[in-house]
Amino acid sequence: MFGDIAAGDWFMLLVRWVHAIGAVAWIGGSAFFAFVLRPVEAANPELVRPVLRSIGSVYREMVDIAVIAIIVSGLILMFDRLTGDDASPAWFIVLGVKLALALWMFYLVWHFRQSDFSPAVKPTGISARLSWLVGYNAMVFLGVVVFLLASLLRVLFETTISS
Numbered sequence: 001m002f003g004d005i006a007a008g009d010w011f012m013l014l015v016r017w018v019h020a021i022g023a024v025a026w027i028g029g030s031a032f033f034a035f036v037l038r039p040v041e042a043a044n045p046e047l048v049r050p051v052l053r054s055i056g057s058v059y060r061e062m063v064d065i066a067v068i069a070i071i072v073s074g075l076i077l078m079f080d081r082l083t084g085d086d087a088s089p090a091w092f093i094v095l096g097v098k099l100a101l102a103l104w105m106f107y108l109v110w111h112f113r114q115s116d117f118s119p120a121v122k123p124t125g126i127s128a129r130l131s132w133l134v135g136y137n138a139m140v141f142l143g144v145v146v147f148l149l150a151s152l153l154r155v156l157f158e159t160t161i162s163s
């Protein structure tokens with residue numbers, strides 16, 4: 001039953017699994033921060049802020065591991081597709097958009113590190129209006145779009161190999 005699956009395919013299954021788990025942990029963690037911890041912090045700042053600081057430093061380690069796992073596995077997945085000769089122009093375009101959004105997300109992590117998760121400095125003026133672009137909401141939004149693009153990549157690829 002499983003005898004038809006070659007060793008290389010088992011390896012790619014593992015890589016795909018690592019990529020997916022890393023993505024789920026990262027986006028799920030960001031969603032928890034944006035939609036659970038931040039509103040609770042806004043309601044009880046004195047109570048939550050000290051705890052949030054400790055949570056932030058441990059959460060940071062999880063994000064580091066997830067991001068490294070996503071990058072390494074993502075590159076392996078990409079080269080696997082590229083060597084297969086089945087990647088269509090549409091697949092390349094969607095991958096390009098996915099990579100651009102992924103880079104934006106990596107930039108956001110770096111940006112959060114610079115501001116040290118500090119909610120104390122509230123942006124004003126234009127930066128207030130643009131702040132959603134660099135906030136946790138943006139991270140979750142981009143992550144959700146990247147998930148959709150990943151599914152689209154899969155459909156595009158399967159359509160090419162079955163035609």
Ligand code: HEM
Binds near residue numbers: 020023075099146147
């Ligand atoms: C260095 C950055 C990245 C590269 C090179 C990359 C590359 C890829 C490739 C080539 C695939 C397979 C597409 C196909 O089936 O044809 C894939 C799947 C996927 N990617 Fe990425 N990706 C990157 C970052 C991300 C990020 C940041 C996320 C989400 C936060 C993400 C989520 C996913 C998901 C959910 C899948 C589907 C996995 C599955 O089919 O089980 N990727 N990625």
